[in-house]
Amino acid sequence: MRRASGRPKKKRPVRARNPRGQGGRLRTEIIDAATRLLASGGEGEPLSLRAVAREIGVAPQSVYLQFQTKSDLLLAVVEMFFAELQRHVDKAKAGLTDARARLRAHCLAYCDYGLSSPGHYKLLFESRLTSHLGIGYRGSPGSRVFESFLETVRQCVSPRISAPELFRETVVLWAELHGVVSLRWSKPGFPWPPAETMVDRVLEALNLQ
Amino acid sequence: MRRASGRPKKKRPVRARNPRGQGGRLRTEIIDAATRLLASGGEGEPLSLRAVAREIGVAPQSVYLQFQTKSDLLLAVVEMFFAELQRHVDKAKAGLTDARARLRAHCLAYCDYGLSSPGHYKLLFESRLTSHLGIGYRGSPGSRVFESFLETVRQCVSPRISAPELFRETVVLWAELHGVVSLRWSKPGFPWPPAETMVDRVLEALNLQ
DNA sequence: TGTACATCAGTGAACGCGCGTTCACTGATGTAC
DNA sequence: TGTACATCAGTGAACGCGCGTTCACTGATGTAC
16 A cells, blocks of 8 residues: 655646546545555554645645535545444454354454554544544444444343443443554554453453353 | 643743753753643644743754754653653552552552543553654563553452463553543543443453452 | 853754645636527 | 537645754853963
């Protein structure tokens, strides 16, 4: 995914403009470029609108034809990433029927997403950019992801458990998963046990395995 | 801690230069200013050398009299913050003798540090700035903090536990604490249960309470 | 005791950079008549 | 079938900003003789 040249000197790669009536394609190109940049520039640098334009070979102003501001672009990217995460998790569970196997697959896939796409994960769950983008809980781009996680946990616990208890168990588990991913990127020099080991231990401790 | 004026327009507040021979005082002033800026500008903005100079009322170049580069300044700040975190945790445990009470106090103090000083916590445990500052494990500014945590956990488990098992239990617990703090800042709109509730649940699950 | 000099804590001015954003413009393509 | 015109997908050029860093300089204070 990383560009061949260390520094892109060429400002204007060849790029045919979209056919008349297809200007909206640029929107997808922009989001894709942002995705690529965040995936490759794994160091965690913040995304710049100009870098996205450069990546596509378009003038910086052209981004404004599709997004009102940089924040709007980021919001669109975040929505894409949450959908991506959801697909990743769903795929991992596909075919599994045992509730506990499904939960374990869900947890491991969540970690895998964070560990293989740090740029994407950090934008979703660490960035100051997204915490003030209006992403709260109800109806937020991430809420579907959380709700599917909660349902997956529900299948592993007693049906007589109270809603707050289920919620608490889910959130405690989520915090562990986030810690596994986030700390690993924060302290790469630390002798981390495999993510799988940590996930299995917490599932066992919470009596979910 | 927040500055009275929204935007500091005045570029040159009155400031007496340090007496001859005391130029090194500026070093402390710089670190203090960085501490203040990170504490108040809680939004999570990255620290700039020029902002630090502005905060003290000194020219940007003056920082170079005390630090070779911005990274050196950051390293000094990080060391300060780790020491600060250690003091915070030690203070919470002071006077407690029961091993499990001490561990619980340690965990709650860790969360409290992260929740009350997000700027400091994020620099220590979320920033791209520090993960490449040469902060690994052995001998790193943060290793003392981890080792004291590991010792505190050790007092709560069977003396026959193996070293890798103890290490794993400690790391799993740490990941949970980090998740509790980090996710809360990342998703302020989410209906989080109290940090204490989550800490107590994971301690119970890990049979440490 | 007076003075030349070294030392020290800083500053003035500038460098080149990338950033988000705005305004006026271009040039190809389709459409109305 | 030809042509004037509207629409559309973009660009040229510039704005003001803050950033890390460098180089040459200043002016007060202490010290050697």
